Amino acid sequence: MILVLVCVLALLAAGVAGAVRARVPEGRPIVYGASLGACAVAGLTGLASIGLAPSTLTLPLGLPWIGAHLRLDALSAFFVFVVNLGGAGASLYALGYARHESAPERVLPFYPVFLAALNLVVIADDAFSFLFAWELMSLASWALVVAHHRAAENVRAGYVYLIMAAVSGMALLLAFGLLAGPGGHYDFASMRAAVATPGIAALALVLVLIGTGAKAGLIPLHAWLPLAHPAAPSHVSALMSGVMTKVAVYAFVRIAFDLLGTPPWWAAVLVLAAGGVTAVLGVLYAVMEHDLKRLLANHTVENIGIIFIGLGLAMAFRANGVAAGAALALTAALFHVFNHAVFKSLLFFGAGAVLTATGERDMERLGGLIHRMPGTSFAFLIGCAAISALPPLNGFVSEWLTFQAMLLRPDLPQWGLKVMIPTDGALLALAAALAGACFVKAFGVTFLGRARTQAATAAQEVDRWSLAAMFGFAALCLLAGVLPGALVDLLAPAVRALVGQSMPAQLALPWLSLIPVAAARSSYNGLLIFGFIAASTWLTIMVVHRFASHALRRAPAWDCGFPDARPQTQYTASSFAQPLRRVFGGALFAARETVTVPPPGDIGPARIEKEIHDPIWERMYAPVGNAVWRASGTMNRLQFLTIRRYLAMVFVALVALLLALALWQ
Amino acid sequence: MSTFSIDVANTLAGFLVLASFLMLYQVRLPALLNMLGLHAFILAMAVAWQAYAQGAPELYVTALIALVFKAGVIPVALQRMVVRLGIHRELEAVTGIGLTMLAGIGLVALSLEVMLPVTAHADPLTREYIALALSVVLLGLLMMVTRRNAVSQVAAFLSMENGIDLAAAAAQGMPLVVEISIAFSVLIAFLVIGVFLFRIRERFDTVDVRALDEFRGERR
Structure with missing residues (x-):
């Protein structure tokens, strides 16, 4: 302690x-x-x-x-x-x-x-x-x-x-x-x-x-x-x-x-x-x-x-x-x-x-x-x-x-x-x-x-x-x-x-x-x-090394039919998540995908755009935030009253509290 | 405590409320300031009677302060100020005097309604006294809200302070030190306000607080 x-x-x-x-x-x-x-x-x-x-x-x-x-x-x-x-x-x-x-x-x-x-x-x-x-x-x-x-x-x-x-x-x-x-x-x-x-x-x-x-x-x-x-x-x-x-x-x-x-x-x-x-x-x-x-x-x-x-x-x-x-x-x-x-x-x-x-x-x-x-x-x-x-x-x-x-x-x-x-x-x-x-x-x-x-x-x-x-x-x-x-x-x-x-x-x-x-x-x-995984891994490695050739071979990677082998053509995080986004995202996140294909003759790129909404933020936090924003906008006018109105506010508040006290008794 | 002294005390407090009402419908500043003097004079009487009834000699000092400063120095000084400002012949545009009076009656009823049950177990000398003191405070506040002239607002503020003084005198046990310090703070507030009045006047050619609002760029 x-x-x-x-x-x-x-x-x-x-x-x-x-x-x-x-x-x-x-x-x-x-x-x-x-x-x-x-x-x-x-x-x-x-x-x-x-x-x-x-x-x-x-x-x-x-x-x-x-x-x-x-x-x-x-x-x-x-x-x-x-x-x-x-x-x-x-x-x-x-x-x-x-x-x-x-x-x-x-x-x-x-x-x-x-x-x-x-x-x-x-x-x-x-x-x-x-x-x-x-x-x-x-x-x-x-x-x-x-x-x-x-x-x-x-x-x-x-x-x-x-x-x-x-x-x-x-x-x-x-x-x-x-x-x-x-x-x-x-x-x-x-x-x-x-x-x-x-x-x-x-x-x-x-x-x-x-x-x-x-x-x-x-x-x-x-x-x-x-x-x-x-x-x-x-x-x-x-x-x-x-x-x-x-x-x-x-x-x-x-x-x-x-x-x-x-x-x-x-x-x-x-x-x-x-x-x-x-x-x-x-x-x-x-x-x-x-x-x-x-x-x-x-x-x-x-x-x-x-x-x-x-x-x-x-x-x-x-x-x-x-x-x-x-x-x-x-x-x-x-x-x-x-x-x-x-x-x-x-x-x-x-x-x-x-x-x-x-x-x-x-x-x-x-x-x-x-x-x-x-x-x-x-x-x-x-x-x-x-x-x-x-x-x-x-x-x-x-x-x-x-x-x-x-x-x-x-x-x-x-x-x-x-x-x-x-x-x-x-x-x-x-x-x-x-x-x-x-x-x-x-x-x-x-x-x-x-x-x-x-x-x-x-x-x-x-x-x-x-x-x-x-x-x-x-x-x-x-x-x-x-x-x-x-x-x-x-x-x-x-x-x-x-x-x-x-x-x-x-x-x-x-x-x-x-x-x-x-x-x-x-x-x-x-x-x-753990023992089983370690043993089977070791065994696999042994078998591979025993029966496979030791020679290093270099061969062209399978290119999925795309001859262009730029790194950008790899599988991306978005494409990996796409099936899950389609299954769950449509209902839960209002996810939407728009595919724009340029018409024939147009040399602009085709585009796929995705849009995801956070339902909790939009339905719960944003309305509360907006309400507070509006309320403070309204209250802001109180910063610019005349002296008499401030006095009147004090007076009205005092009288209202006294009234509440009188009625509550 | 004899019934007689309670009756006298309550009568004096009632006079103070009456004086507040008198102030409420004065449209000429010299008359208003006379009423303020009267207000403070009645306060001094009431506090002195409390001193006698409670056997509390220090309250005589309070009464003396009220008599000298609040009933003497301040109204006279304010009168001279009004003359120097040259507004002693002006009529103040007070809207809805009848309505204001009615509201004042409502406030007195309210303060009685609130205070009497609360002070049910208090000393009979204090009971209605506190309720009347609260009425004086509320009437002073009402006057501050309804007036537009800075001098009448000062007068309203001073009458409000008189109400607080009245309650304090009845509260049996307010130390003299506190009382004196309040009296001095009121005096200093009066001095500061006096200086400000002339400054406002110098700048805007009027002591109507609407000019201040316009200067601040406010819409009414």
């Missing part, structure tokens, strides 16, 4: 150092090195304290007579571990990556503060400290989003992000106000002990879902996420996508599972519906996207959906008293939290490496990078396989566990759950399949084929720090996939504290198998699959 706090203070100090030494060249290694060290210490502390008894600390800071309560229990410790794992990775990556930063004075002061705020949110134990840390987190990340403020789109992203952060903070503030009750006990211990009436609890739960969903990127509150995450420098994008959304998940788990007691079953339906819709729509947005970083950000939305499906299942089981099922579903959700933090950071590092090497984020202008950047390509490939839930990597394990939880008890008594759980199963399966397709596109178009532009041809492999961070995370993806039992056992104390039971111990099982319920039902052995 003390150690984590010391690390937070060290990070804040690094922020000050960053502000002072931003312009000198040694500022970067100082700040990122200090962040790396602090995150490593804090992460190991978190890892070590998952199994320990909760420790609390009250600091005489913050509001007078109340102080700041801090608490490190199993759940907090796990999230401290995840946060600092991501933080350490990003700091290591940034040691090399940030060399290319054009405006270090806009990044260095805020980066460590952002990390410190992330840590503070998960160890806060009263509403004031929590909200303070939450807002600090929002503000520091906003500063990082608008670090490159010369680009108009970044400024717009920052603006939308700021508004959504305000909505999120407001919803959480109201939720805590409801939970604190008329007594106004803002520490979590009193909220835990108090029993809210059903109406208050329901309202608080909806507010919490809005508040944390707006931060995590639940649809329809996700609009800022694909704008803001890619706008920041890549190591910050990795932190925002990999870690900050997880902190929002932490907030939801902390409130819905810990502070609120046991929410009713319909709350589970709400969370399941939000999760299912988010998973599918998130991946569909990603399929349509050709900007590498924005594609990854849209995938964050999808993965948040998967996590919330797991949390919704856990709530459904918990409301019905099925403790084993709740434990399984919650373990699956927390497992996915870890997984997504690892592979999404890895993928953003890869995207950052591509951006550094080529200056391009648009996949249509890349290609063939596997020849120029073999290390990055390999790590990115591992990340793609992991996020597509391919065994033997970690993404598979958590999604498989989620499915196991769904199959465990499809016969819960409430009709809402009877309908919702199989629906979510179908949505999750669809999302997983589309994610696979999407990452085939992302990897294939970016790294395979031939370079489409001069920039892609001239790409250079990135520095060793960045490669070390990427390979470290790739190794973690493999390790968590091959040895899932270790992570499941690590999560057991946190899960037991929240739902009263945990999954059976896994590490003691023979051959490192993973058996969620009973061996007769289902089991998974990552080690066996």
